[in-house]
Amino acid sequence: MKLQQLSLFLENRPGQLGAPLEAIAAEGINILTLSLADTAQFGILRLIVREWEQAKQIFEQGGWVVKQTEVVAVDVLDRPGGLASALAVLEAAELNIEYMYAFSLRRDDKAILIFRFEDPDRAIEVLLENGLHVVETEELMRHVG
């Protein structure tokens, strides 16, 4: 139920973001979701694609430093309190969130939350026990694609 996320190191300069995205687009790889964490000087580009192994290879061959990590996606209703209710569950279970990002799916009236947990397996257990919906890659594809 975990998703494979790729993270890339980028310098924070104009144009730096385009090159890796073009490199995988050229191979017909679609990006399901993407987020950028940055400082004035560098950034970490995180993305989820279905063909992550192929994408990882493309990045490595292109000279980027890339790291693969497991993340967990949850969908909630895209309305006030949707995110807060999910976070309350995680907080009550004292699960450590290393970082998270979110995006909304207007069409389905839903928001997808992507979490990087210290212990993703335990996090999935807690989420399921509390009736939250953990999104798998194929499902994410249907939502986004």
Next chain:
Amino acid sequence: MSNQDPDWPSENRIWNHSAETLPREEIEALQLERLRAMVERVAKVPFYRDQFEHAEIGPQSIRSLADLRRLPFTTKDDLRRHQPLGFLAVPRKELARIHGSSGTTGIPTFVAYTAQDLRTWSELCARFLVAGGLRPAHTAQVAFGYGLFTGGFGLHYGIERVGAAVIPTAAGNTRRQIDIMRELTPEVLICTPSYALTIADAARELGIDPATLPMRYGHFGGEPWTEDMRREIEDQLGLQAFNNYGLSEVFGPGVAGECPLHEGMHIQEDHFIVECLDPETLEPVAEGEPGELVITNLTREATPLIRYRTRDIARLYREPCACGRTTMRMSRVTGRTDDMLIIRGVNVFPSQIEEALLRVEGTTPHYLIEVDRPGTLDEVRVKVEMRPEIFSDRMDRMQALCEHISREIQTVAGIRAHVDLVEPRSIERFVGKARRVLDKRRLSD
């Protein structure tokens, strides 16, 4: 094994016991006596005569070793301005040898030797060779250049002096070097540290495990190297590697060399006075702190130098060594004053930044130190190329990495530096010696 030879009972053999284990006060008394004689001798050299007259200095001015500091310095430029052989302190007819040291201008700086100088040089090399394992029954392969530049010759004489056999292969033709090693099974290899690694590479290419080559001891010098390189050489060639130091301006190899404890190189203090000075203020640095080595010849006849500024950065240690030698020791050369940066009044050597990076795993191979003065204050940025080993998808970890590096730089070099993580291969690569410093202040001066 030859070190079980009855004449050579101990692993820690000292070649010249009386000279190398003199009590401290006796070393200093001998240095004082020789320094006085040297001041008298170099007063014949026009360069020194003029300076001595101007400062009203003579042998009688040297009442204690502290008076060394009243004597003028000699720089590489001084040597160049008085070429050829302007520093000769004996009549030309007494010379037995002339060597040259490389100069950036392409014209070598000549240095000369009397027959007695060549004997002294053999003695100096014999001392560190024996400290590093050489025994009379051994065979040593000298894969060092023989020619105008010193290097091969001094080592060659030292080996002969000890009574061991020399194979003077000189540098180059690595495949033949390896053939000769396998045929003649030398116990000792003498060359530059980088050539030792070239030999190991070449052996592997020939399908030979370099560790199976016969050498058990290696004496390496002639260029700066690191502890990492020592480990690599020792692992690959299966030998014990010894560092030695010297420069042709003051003799050649033989100024200092390691004992089996590898805790610095013993300085041959009966032949040289070595000072360690702040290259800016020219005041002595505190013991164990990095500074420029300044060397005075005590026994050289042909071209002796007073307070020669080597531009080599190292540290000196005065506490006696457990090997029994009483001489002062020097660290390996960690940089050149030419590379020294002054950051807000603090002397910083690129090697210190490297030392700091070495403490943070995975950060050393490619880095660049950028110095700028955007307003009135100097700013240092250390660019470190990102590598998979140090990359994390977590921003807090990446920021912690920058802070860690910055803290180590503060500890080692005493300056605050911004750490910039940059993309792989974004720092320019150079063939041979890497360029580690970009001083933008100089560009705008």
